Amino acid sequence: MFDTVVPVVEVAARVRDATSSLAVVARQSRAWTGADRASVLAVVRASEAALAEARAHLLVADRDAGDSLRPGDRSFEAAQARVTRSGLGEASRVVRQADALVSMGTVAAGVREGSVPLGHLDELARIAAAATPEVAAVLRTPQAQEQVVGMASRASRPDFARALARWVAAQDPAALQAEHEAQHRERFFSLSVQPHGVFLKGRLDRIAGESLRVALDAMGQYGDDTRSPGQASADALTMLAEGACAGARRAAGPEGTEDGAPMTVTSGAVSRPHVSLLVAAETVAELLTHQRALDEAASAAHGHDRTRADAPTLADTATLNDADSRAADDDDVDVDVDVDRSGAGLAPGHRLCAPVALPWGTVAPATLEDGTPVAMSELARVLCEADVTRIVMSAESLPLDVGRSKRLFTTAQRRAAIARDGQCVWNGCDQHASRCEVHHIRWWDRDKGETSISNAALLCKHHHSEVHRLNLTLHRLEKPPGWARRQRARADAARAGSGRDGAGLAGEIGEVGGMGGAVGIDGVGGRTPLRYVFRNHRGHIINAPDGHPPDR
Structure with a gap:
């Protein structure tokens, strides 16, 4: 053991001395050429990745051995927080990263090669740690790891995180539903009046927060040379409150007007505040199937048919049934759901739909405009009060042309x-x-x-x-980078089958160009942008x- 440990310690000491020498030399980097600085920065990033992998194996081995735990330590993460003085949050992030590197060999190779940045690895580790054991096991299969590495090499960190979250939501809708209900239970808002100002503090679930964000954005207040973005947001909140106090409400009049009076519209701006959900037709069909199953179960339990007034219903049933009937025929169909947040609707707290009690099928989740997945119960709720538009999405365009008769986009x-x-x-x-x-x-x-x-x-x-x-x-x-290659991979995966063991995972989580069928780890709303x-x-x-x- 002595012969093994001493050389390793010597290697670690040489790495420390080399990095110290580099730090000394880098103090003169202002005199270097841009190419030299870029080359050294690339080497530094590669070194950070190598050190992260080395730390990962050391941490996992130390955790398995239990050597670092001391009396009073609640967990291995707490022990690391004590040793490094970094805090429990940072220590937990490092341990999650270590678990991902040790358990995902293909991803670790991508980190070494530079195709998986450490920030992307943190997002993968966070999502894998929060997923159910079954979903995490599928995510750790070699096929899934190859898809993850490919996505990380092209997508920004936020897009990568949202795409992974959508895939997990599609695989485990119950977990997404539970997360939404937990957020809703923890909601609060407080307003404290102090001599030196009024302080606001609160927490909303993701959908309620999106409604507030949309309402604030509709006030048109943005940071500039005279005020910071935070000050602009405060002004927007004040304008929103003043409008409510004055009884103002945006009317759904003719497009480009408010209460019949002309409005000044910025090109491409939204005419009234609304929250948009992007929903694949297959998801709407699954929701309707689930809703009907709930109705039938309730009818059987009570021994009679429920009346329309008692049953949970969806607004604009004809439009949704149209999407349901065409879901099997159209690969690139989205239902764009616009929820008016002007104040109309049912009383706060009124439950519009029955609790989710039956298993869901594996379909792409509804998403907000930025790709954040939305729980099925929230989709059902907003459909009760929403305007629903069926949009057929082609690969390159959409049939909404209005020629040159109007300059401003509708x-x-x-x-x-x-x-x-x-x-x-x-x-x-x-x-x-x-x-x-x-x-x-x-x-x-x-x-x-x-x-x-x-x-x-x-x-x-x-x-x-x-x-x-x-x-x-x-x-x-015309086509996103690698489109043809991914389509061939998708076709090969479809021929090979799509078992839960990950053999056909490329068909389940591969990057795809449309939203029909497959649930993609790529792009906003499940498609490659x-x-x-x-x-x-x-x-x-x-x-x-x-x-x-x-x-x-």
Whole structure:
């Protein structure tokens, strides 16, 4: 044992001395060339990944041996927090990361190669630790790990985390439902009046929080040179409260008007506050099937048929039944559900749908605009008070063209652009769709471009301004990077079957271009988002997705 331990300690000491030497040299890095700094930073990232893997094996071995536990330590994580003085939260994150690296060999190889950044690994470790043992076991299969590594090599950390969360929600809807109910139970809000100001504190479930965010965004208050984003949000909350006190309510009048009076509308802006849920037709069909099963079970239990007034019903049944009947025929069908948050509806606390008591099928979950999965009970609730629109999603466009008769994009067109693009399309920007404007790819004035979905792209305010300032031209790529390869893999997986042992997992969690059938670990709403290339007036690439060939 002495012969084994001493060389290892010597190696660790050499690593420490080498990093110390690098730190000394890096103090002069201002005099280096940009290429030298980039090269050294790449080596530093690779070294961080190697050290993380080494630490992972050491931590797991130490935990299994129980050597670091002392009297009073509640857990191994608590012991690590005591030793490192980093706090329980940070110690728990490091231990979760260690578990993922040790138990997922393919992912660990991706970390070593640099295709899985450590931030992405933290998201994977967090989701795997919170998943049920059955789902975590599937996620640790070699096929699933290969898909995860591929996704991590292309997606930003937020997109990667949301895609994994959607996959887990599809595999285990009951866990998503339990998480939502836990959030709802813990809701609170307090307002404390103090001599030096009024302090607000609270917690909402994800859907209620989205409603508040949408209402605040509708006030149109954003940070600028005169106020911070936090101050702008405070002003928006004040405006919202003042409007409620004055009895103001946004009316659902003609588009572009409020109470019949003309409104000033920003291009691509939403005409009234609403929360959008993106729902695959298969998910709506599953919800209706589940609802009917609940009704039948209740009828059998009470020995009589429930009346329409007693039974939990869904609004706009004809539209939903249409989506139900066509779910098997259309691969690329979304139901865009817009929930009016102007104050109309049933009394607070009224339960619209029966409790979830039956098992759910494996279908893609409904999501918010940013891809956050939504519990089935919340989907059923909002459908009771929602406007439902059936949108057929093609790979490149949507049939919502209005020609050049109007310059401003309609609300329906904005919703379709959000369903397709999901966020700001500038590569590397993950600004939420609610903070984006709809840009004419072929400019309205410069290029005589049409106001149509095929000519629309979401851009945040900053990058929208940059596109016009730099006179840039956008080109939408016909297929996302690797589309053909992933389609071949999906077809091969479908032929091989889709067992729960992970053999056909590529068909379940592989990156797919549409929402029909498969539940994808890729893109907003379960689909791979389309990518764009930005060029200047000389045709030179200014911004492009990773992997896109450079200018020749």
